[in-house]
Amino acid sequence: MKYFNQKWLLLFVGGLFLGFTGMNWNIPIFAWISLIPFLRYVRLGYSIRTLLMALIIIQTASTMRIISEPFHIWIAIFSGVQAGIVFTILLWIWNQVRIKFSKQISPTLGFAFLFTIVEWIGAYCSKLGVWGMLANSQINNLILIQSASLFGATGISFLIYLVNGSLEQSLSEFITHSKISKPSQYALISCFLLLVGLSFYGSVRLTLPIEGNSIKVGTVTSKMEIQTIWEDSIQNQKNTDLIFARTKQAADEGAKVVVWNEGAILIQRKEEDSFLKKIATLAKEKEIEIVAAYIVPLKEHEFFLENQLHWIGKDGSTRQVYFKQFIPPGEPISHNPSEIRVIATEWGKMSAAICYDFDSLQLTKTHSELGTGVTFIPASDWKGINPFHTEMAALRGIENGTSIVRSARGAISGVYDAYGRVKGTLDYYEENDGVLVVSVPTVAVKTLYSKLGNWVVGLGYLYLGFGSLFVFVLKNKN
Known part of the structure; x- marks a missing residue:
């Protein structure tokens, strides 16, 4: 047991677990134990400054897993x-509360709620969106992530934090006292029952059919990079012709709606009107809806673009003009405010977003509130986040009860139903024709999350609020 008291071993093991939690090379089981070494480290009173430096190095090294062009170091x-910095501050706060006010605020519950609330704030307010959510580590556990329909990804993260906190509390008690207290035993049992109950819920849910209409949808992608079509007009024209040819192919294969990848075509402003007329003509000719995502250069000699989609109906009319709203740090595109809309079609209610938009809980919440049954997402990724980013979008679909159709350059294009089940995928890095056509349900599935939102976070605010009130009363008495 003496090994559990050595600070450098704790930091090394914690770094190993945390370094392979989430994103690519994810080892899902590590998430359930990744924070135990760090909780143990601060419990033993080791240097916070050393912890800070270690966590910065660990988190930087972990993020290096997704480094490839155009994502820079x-x-x-x-x-x-x-x-x-955030992790260190939260661990320090948890330890201070544990030492001074453990009778007013449970160290285990306090830890789980504190980390979940901060994670939720990041998903709503920061430019990194949902990328910091621990729930992402469980994306491939289809049974467990069905519980996102109950309380969202934040609820899954809360459960992971709760398991980490309960295991660390029990381990520390056993090391110190050679036994585990009754409250800690109850916490472990509760975690076990929660996991069993949610797994049972997920298993049953996946046996239920999604009733209502299904239609064939198509994704169209090109292997030409944006930088290439921006620099070379000849390659740009080849790319444009290719996208139109593949759109016709998808229509011939039965697709009723065809979705291009993000920035599929680069078009100059003076040519935009004739370009849109060409899309409208194709839509009427093939009797299909086209979610045409393209970019327009805004500066003559500088790589700065307007990133948008035009949704053209099968009658040739423009259903929606939409600009990317949630812009990643450093992306060279303009920000033009756009209204999120749900389009009522003969097959059901549908909506559209562009790539990173679906990494913002604020934006995805709006899609859900408007009652969409399918969301079309033109996207552009890179090798370092393939297929993780597409799978993250499927988790948003489970939360809100919507099917997801994501057409991606530089990654897997995927079509998922409202349970997150794969209906079809197309890998950008494999030899293929760049066209995916599959059937997908168009009816929204009602979820508790779409009605109540992140209610686990609300419980956390209440719990920590009342706990803080008790602490305040206690300090006044003293």
């Missing part, structure tokens, strides 16, 4: 510093 460093 400075973004990994920025993310690592930010995450390291």
Whole structure:
């Protein structure tokens, strides 16, 4: 047991677990134990400054897993510093509360709620969106992530934090006293029952059919990078012709709605009207809806773009013009405010977003509130986040009860139903024709999360609020 008291071993093991939690090379089981070494470290009173430096290095190294063009190392460093500081502060706060007010605020519950609330704030307010959510580590556990329909990804993260806190509390008690207290035993049993109950719920849910209409949808992608079509007009024209040819192919294969990848075509402003007329003509000719995502250069000699989609109906009319709203740090595109809309079609209610938009809980909440049954997402990723980013979008679909159709350059294009089940995928890095056509349900599935939102976070605010009130009363008495 003496090994559990050695600070460098705790930091090393914690770094190993945390370094392979989430994103690519994710080992899902590590999430359930990744924070135990750090909780043990601060419990033993080791240096907070050393912890800060270690967490910055760990988080930076972890983010390096998704480094490939166009994602540069400075973004990994920025993310690592930010995450390291936040984690260190939260661990320090937890330890102070544990030492001074453990009778008023349960160390285990306090830890789980504190981290979940901060994670939720980041998903709503920060430019990193949902990328910092611990629930992402469980994306491939289809049975467990069905519980996102009950309390969202924040609820899954809360459960992971609760398990980490309960295991660390029990471990520390056993090391110190050679036994585990009754409250800690109850906490472990509760975690076990929660996991069993949610797994049972997920298993049953996946046996239920999604009733209502289904239609064939198509995703169209090109292997030409944005930088290439921006620099070379000949390649740009080839790319444009290719996208139109593949759109016709998808229509011939039965697709009723065809979705291009983000920035599929680069078009000059003076040519935009004739370009849109060409899309409208194709939509009428093939009797399909086209979610045409393209970019327009805004500066003559500078790589700065307007990133948008035009949803053209099968009658050739423009159903929606939408600009990307949630812009990643450093992306060279303009910000044009756009209204999120749900389009009523003959097959059901549908909506559209562009790539990173679906990493913001604020924006995805709006899609859900408007009652969409399918969300079309033109996207553009890179090798370092393939297929993780597409799978993250499927988790948003489970939360809100909507099917997801994501057409991605530089990653897997995927079509998922409202249970997150894969209806079809197309890998950008494999030899294929760049066209995916599959059937997907168009009716929204009602979820508790779509009605109540992140209610676990609300419980956390109440719990910590009342706990703080008790602490305040106690301090006044003293």
